[in-house]
Amino acid sequence: MFCEKAVELIRELHRISDGQLPAFNEDGLRQVLQEMEALYDQNQADVNEAKSEGRAELIPSIKVRHCCLLRDQRCVTAYLYDRLLRIRALRWEYGSVLPANVRFHMCAEELQWFSQYKKSLASFMRSLGGGEGLDITQDMKPPKSLYIEVRCLKDHGEFEIDDGTVILLKKNSQVVLGVAWDILSCVCVMSVSLCPQHFLPRWKCEQLIRQGVLEHVVS
Amino acid sequence: MSDVLSDAGSDSNHDDSQEDVMTPAELIAKLEEAWLNEKFSPELLENKSEVVECVMEQLTHMEANLQRVKKGDAKASVHRMEIDRIRFVLSSYLRSRLQKIEKFFPHVLEREKSRGEGEPSLLSPEEFAFAKEYLANTETYLKAVALKRMPPNLQTVDMLKAVPEPCLDSFVFLRVKERQENILVEPETDDQREYVVDLEEGSQHLMRYRTIAPLVSSGAVQLI
Numbered sequence: 001m002f003c004e005k006a007v008e009l010i011r012e013l014h015r016i017s018d019g020q021l022p023a024f025n026e027d028g029l030r031q032v033l034q035e036m037e038a039l040y041d042q043n044q045a046d047v048n049e050a051k052s053e054g055r056a057e058l059i060p061s062i063k064v065r066h067c068c069l070l071r072d073q074r075c076v077t078a079y080l081y082d083r084l085l086r087i088r089a090l091r092w093e094y095g096s097v098l099p100a101n102v103r104f105h106m107c108a109e110e111l112q113w114f115s116q117y118k119k120s121l122a123s124f125m126r127s128l129g130g131g132e133g134l135d136i137t138q139d140m141k142p143p144k145s146l147y148i149e150v151r152c153l154k155d156h157g158e159f160e161i162d163d164g165t166v167i168l169l170k171k172n173s174q175v176v177l178g179v180a181w182d183i184l185s186c187v188c189v190m191s192v193s194l195c196p197q198h199f200l201p202r203w204k205c206e207q208l209i210r211q212g213v214l215e216h217v218v219s
Numbered sequence: 220m221s222d223v224l225s226d227a228g229s230d231s232n233h234d235d236s237q238e239d240v241m242t243p244a245e246l247i248a249k250l251e252e253a254w255l256n257e258k259f260s261p262e263l264l265e266n267k268s269e270v271v272e273c274v275m276e277q278l279t280h281m282e283a284n285l286q287r288v289k290k291g292d293a294k295a296s297v298h299r300m301e302i303d304r305i306r307f308v309l310s311s312y313l314r315s316r317l318q319k320i321e322k323f324f325p326h327v328l329e330r331e332k333s334r335g336e337g338e339p340s341l342l343s344p345e346e347f348a349f350a351k352e353y354l355a356n357t358e359t360y361l362k363a364v365a366l367k368r369m370p371p372n373l374q375t376v377d378m379l380k381a382v383p384e385p386c387l388d389s390f391v392f393l394r395v396k397e398r399q400e401n402i403l404v405e406p407e408t409d410d411q412r413e414y415v416v417d418l419e420e421g422s423q424h425l426m427r428y429r430t431i432a433p434l435v436s437s438g439a440v441q442l443i
Contacts (some may be wrong), residue, residue, distance in 0.1 A: 040373075073376070076365050081361075108362070109363045110364070120356065123349075124317075134309070
C-alpha cells in the first residue's frame, strides 16, 4: 500500500519518545522520495491521457495518487522536523559541541542546521541588554544554596586552571564545593581523601553536572 | 537585598534614559510579573525589552559593588545569592520567550509583520532577527534534505499551515490586580450559554486564556 514507508519513518521516531536522536534513516527517506516520483510520473501520464483522450475514469485514481503524494510529503516533513526539535534540544542539553556518537546520527544537512542554529542563538545572546550579552543556557535551575556537595562520577582526569594548579577529578571522590561565581578566583582543588570546601566557577560546576562528570549529592 | 540594589541605583545615571523612574525593587517586581506571565501564557506576549535592559544594568552594578566588598564578608554571599536569583529569573524569562518563538515561528513572524503602526511590538529587535534566521534556516534545511528531491508541485511547504498555532483556549490560573466588570465568558459546549462575570480585586480564578488575554497585556490580571 502507498505511504507505508513514510508512516514507518514516523513510527520510528514515535518509538523513541525520550527525545533521543536515532540514526538518520537515509534509506527510508530515499524510498519515500522514489515512491513520490513514481506516483507523480504515473499521474502526469494519466492526466495527459485523460485530457487528450477524454478518459474521465482515470480521474479518481489521479486523485488518490495526489492524496498519497501529499501524505508522503507531510510524513517526511514531520519526520525531518521532529528530528530538528530533538537536535535543537541537544544544544540546550550538551552545549555547542555535540558528542561524537550524537553527531554520527545526524546527516550533513542536519549538522548544517545545527551549526546555523548555534550561531543564531549565540548572536542573540550576545546582543541582549544592549550588547552586554547574557548566556541564557546557564542558570537553568533556581539557585538553592551557596554550597553544594558533589560526587565525581567519572574519572574526568586532570585539568589545569589559570594559576597552574592541576586538579584531578577522580571517580567517587566526594567534596563540598562552594559554588562561588567570582570569575577572578577560579581556584579549584578537589582531592580524594579530604573533604574541604573549595570553589569552582559555577558555570563549570553546572556544565560538569550536566555532562555527568559530577553528581549533586542531596542529603 | 535592597541596600545592595539601592547602592547600585544611586551610583549610576541610568534612570535618566527611562521615562518612568522605578526603584530597583519595583524593577525586579516587574521582571517577576513578566516572567510569570510569559511562563504561564500559551502564546508569546508583548516584549519587555526595557525591563530586560534595566535589569541587566542592575546586575552589572550589583556585580561591580560586590567586587568592592571584602572577601569572606558574610554579606557578600547573601548578595551573591541575590544576584544569582535575579539572573535566573531573567534567563528563565528570556528562555520562555525563545521557546515560544521557536515553537510558533511562522505565526510569530506573521503577527509581527501585520502589526499596526502604533501597536507595541511583540518581538524585540534581537528576537525578530533570531526568528527570521530560524525560519530561513529551517526552510533551507527542508529544501536541501528532501523538498528539492520531490515532484515539482510539492517542493514547498506552507509553514503557516504546517506549524501549529498556540492553543488560546488552554486554561490558566490568574490573580486579579484591578477590578474588572462584565467580562464575557464564551460557552464551551452547545448546552452552555455565554455569561458575564465580575472579577474582584485579589481574587483568583481558573479561566480560558482567550477570555482574559487582553487583561494580561494591560496588567489587570497576573497569571500564576
